[in-house]
Every structure is written in C-alpha cells, then in structure tokens.
Amino acid sequence: MADAGFFRGTSADQDNRFVNKQKKLLKTLKFAPVLEKKVCMSRVNLDTLRPWITTKVTEMLGVEDDVLIEFICNQLDEEENPDPKTMQINLTGFLNAKNAFSFMHQLWDLLTSAQENIAGIPAAFLEQKKEEIKKRQQEQERIQAGLKQQEEESKAKEKDKEDRDDKDRDRKDRRDRDRSRDRDSRSRDHGSRDRGSRGDRGSKHSDEEHDGVNGSGDRKQSTSPKIMARPAKWDWEPHKPAQPDNKDGEDKKDEDGEPKSPGGDKSLHLLQPLMQRRMEIRTARHHHLLDR
Structure with missing residues (x-):
C-alpha cells in the first residue's frame, strides 16, 4: 500500500518508438541551411520578435492562434541554445511541412541577425x-x-x-x-x-x-415842374356855354378874389382820369419787364 501513489511507466524520451520517429523525421524533412547556426537567446531581445511571430502565424493559419504563438515563444525562451530542427518538427503538425520550413527559415535568419546586434534587434x-x-x-x-x-x-x-x-x-x-x-x-x-x-x-x-419809373413801380418824383398835356378841345369843351350878361360890368371872381375862367373846373375833372390811366399803363409795363 506504500507504493499506491506512485505511477510506473516511461516518458517520451525513454520510449524508443518516439525516438525512432524523431530520428526518421530528421532524416526525411528538409531543413534550411541557416538552421545549422547556433543562436544564444541571452543576446536576443525576444520581445521585439513577438509581433513578427504573431503576424506570421496568423498569415499562415488564417486566424490568430494564441496557443501556437505561446508554444513557439516558450521553446525559444526556455533554452539558452534552442534546437531549430526540433522546433520545425514540432511545428510541422500545426503549420504543415512547407509552412514550417518557411517559418523556421525566416525566424532563424532574424535570430542570428539579432544576436549580432548590440541591442539584440534584427x-x-x-x-x-x-x-x-x-x-x-x-x-x-x-x-x-x-x-x-x-x-x-x-x-x-x-x-x-x-x-x-x-x-x-x-x-x-x-x-x-x-x-x-x-x-x-x-x-x-x-x-x-x-x-x-x-x-x-x-x-x-x-x-x-x-423812363421815370422806380423799382417799386411808382413814378419817380421829379423836381422839375410838370408839363401837363392839354386835352383836345372837343374832350373838355364840346359846347361853349352862353355868356351870362354882366349887368354890373364886373368879372366874376372866386373866393380868393381871382377871376374865374369859364369851364376851369370841368377841365381839371377831365384830366384826372387821363393821368390815372397813363400811370396804370406805365405800372403794367414795369411789372411785365420784371416778370421777364
């Protein structure tokens, strides 16, 4: 009963069937010449290679396989000097022989270039x-x-x-x-x-x-004595009145004692309308000239 917890058996390395099969694949598979070079992973910056591994695996499979990507990175990170041919054999079941050959060829070129660079970058x-x-x-x-x-x-x-x-x-x-x-x-x-x-x-x-007319239309006053036109005889004396008899033999006089001339009052009465008419004609002519 003391050995009840112990399981007996053999590992893959101890089983000759797996060893023989891997040896057979090493002989039959085609490997790139660059895989013969040894790579020291301590001189490589693996983080700079992770994006490239992810992109390449996704291109070959058509989908992003996180398990396969981690599997590849773990094989590179676990050993100081990983075996590239063994990696290609392990990847053949996931990528097929052609894609596994191409992937390992490109990956190992990058690794050998990175270890030669001081920064560890290809x-x-x-x-x-x-x-x-x-x-x-x-x-x-x-x-x-x-x-x-x-x-x-x-x-x-x-x-x-x-x-x-x-x-x-x-x-x-x-x-x-x-x-x-x-x-x-x-x-x-x-x-x-x-x-x-x-x-x-x-x-x-x-x-x-x-002409004797000022700007306002009035007749200009003249200091010279006026010479009045004498009307025609027939205008103011159409009929000569009969002379009354002066029995006393004296001439008639006015109130001032001046002798009265026959028909004198009538002549003055006739001259006034004539003078007024003449003034109206001159005034009308003056206004007509101003309007022009």
Missing part, C-alpha cells in the same frame, strides 16, 4: 524602423510644404484683395474729385448766370429809371 527590423521614420519625416515635410503653400496662397490672396481695395479706393477718390469739380463748375455757372441776370435786372432798372 538588422531587418532596424532598417524597417529607419524606413518608417524616413517615411514619417517625408510625410511631415509634405505636410509642412502643404501648409507653407497654403500660407503663401493665403498671403497672395490677401495681397490681391488689398490691391483691389486700393484700386477701388482710388477709383472712388477720383469719382469724388470729379463730382466735386462738377459741382464747383455748376455752382460757378449758376453764379455767373445769377450775376448776369442781376446785371440784366439792373439795366432794366436803369432803363426804368430813365
């Missing part, structure tokens, strides 16, 4: 990183060039706009000056016409003054 990865940095720089330069071109175009547009604004202001100033000159010339023309009309009116006034 030279291909460094070149790829340099290309990425170079492309990134070129992209930045392209972006900067585009921004610079946009800035230059913007400045050119602003300059064109300023030039157009200056031209518009110049045209506006010229129009304003032309309008100002036109207004000044019109005002001068109006002034000359006003002075001419005032001169005409002054000449008319002088003519009217010469």
Whole structure:
C-alpha cells in the first residue's frame, strides 16, 4: 500500500518508438541551411520578435492562434541554445511541412541577425524602423510644404484683395474729385448766370429809371415842374356855354378874389382820369419787364 501513489511507466524520451520517429523525421524533412547556426537567446531581445511571430502565424493559419504563438515563444525562451530542427518538427503538425520550413527559415535568419546586434534587434527590423521614420519625416515635410503653400496662397490672396481695395479706393477718390469739380463748375455757372441776370435786372432798372419809373413801380418824383398835356378841345369843351350878361360890368371872381375862367373846373375833372390811366399803363409795363 506504500507504493499506491506512485505511477510506473516511461516518458517520451525513454520510449524508443518516439525516438525512432524523431530520428526518421530528421532524416526525411528538409531543413534550411541557416538552421545549422547556433543562436544564444541571452543576446536576443525576444520581445521585439513577438509581433513578427504573431503576424506570421496568423498569415499562415488564417486566424490568430494564441496557443501556437505561446508554444513557439516558450521553446525559444526556455533554452539558452534552442534546437531549430526540433522546433520545425514540432511545428510541422500545426503549420504543415512547407509552412514550417518557411517559418523556421525566416525566424532563424532574424535570430542570428539579432544576436549580432548590440541591442539584440534584427538588422531587418532596424532598417524597417529607419524606413518608417524616413517615411514619417517625408510625410511631415509634405505636410509642412502643404501648409507653407497654403500660407503663401493665403498671403497672395490677401495681397490681391488689398490691391483691389486700393484700386477701388482710388477709383472712388477720383469719382469724388470729379463730382466735386462738377459741382464747383455748376455752382460757378449758376453764379455767373445769377450775376448776369442781376446785371440784366439792373439795366432794366436803369432803363426804368430813365423812363421815370422806380423799382417799386411808382413814378419817380421829379423836381422839375410838370408839363401837363392839354386835352383836345372837343374832350373838355364840346359846347361853349352862353355868356351870362354882366349887368354890373364886373368879372366874376372866386373866393380868393381871382377871376374865374369859364369851364376851369370841368377841365381839371377831365384830366384826372387821363393821368390815372397813363400811370396804370406805365405800372403794367414795369411789372411785365420784371416778370421777364
């Protein structure tokens, strides 16, 4: 009963069937010449290889197999000097012989390159990183060039706009000056016409003054004695009245003692309408001249 917890048997290494089968695969499988090189994993940065292993396995299987990826990484990490041919035999059941050969060929090229580099990174990865940095720089330069071109175009547009604004202001100033000159010339023309009309009116006034009529239409007062036109005889003396007999032989006199002339009161009465009519004619002519 003391040995009840002990299981007896043999391991795969102790079983000749598995040993013989692995030896047979080593003889029959095709291996890349690079697998003959020894790799020291202590000089390799395995973390930089994990993304490549994941991408390559996913491309070959069509899906991402985390178990297989961890299996490969564990084989590389567990031993200081892993056996690449044994790894290829172990991967053949997952990837098939062709894909296992291609995968181990590329993987071992990267490992041998990484152990020769101080940083433990494959030279291909460094070149790829340099290309990425170079492309990134070129992209930045392209972006900067585009921004610079946009800035230059913007400045050119602003300059064109300023030039157009200056031209518009110049045209506006010229129009304003032309309008100002036109207004000044019109005002001068109006002034000359006003002075001419005032001169005409002054000449008319002088003519009217010469005619004996002032500016208000009234007849100009004259210091010289008026010479009244004597009406025709038939206007004021159509019939000569009969002379009354003066029995006393004395002439008739007025209240002042002046002798009365026959028909004197009647002649003055007839002259007044004639004088008024003449004044109306002169006044109408004066107004007519002013209206013109």
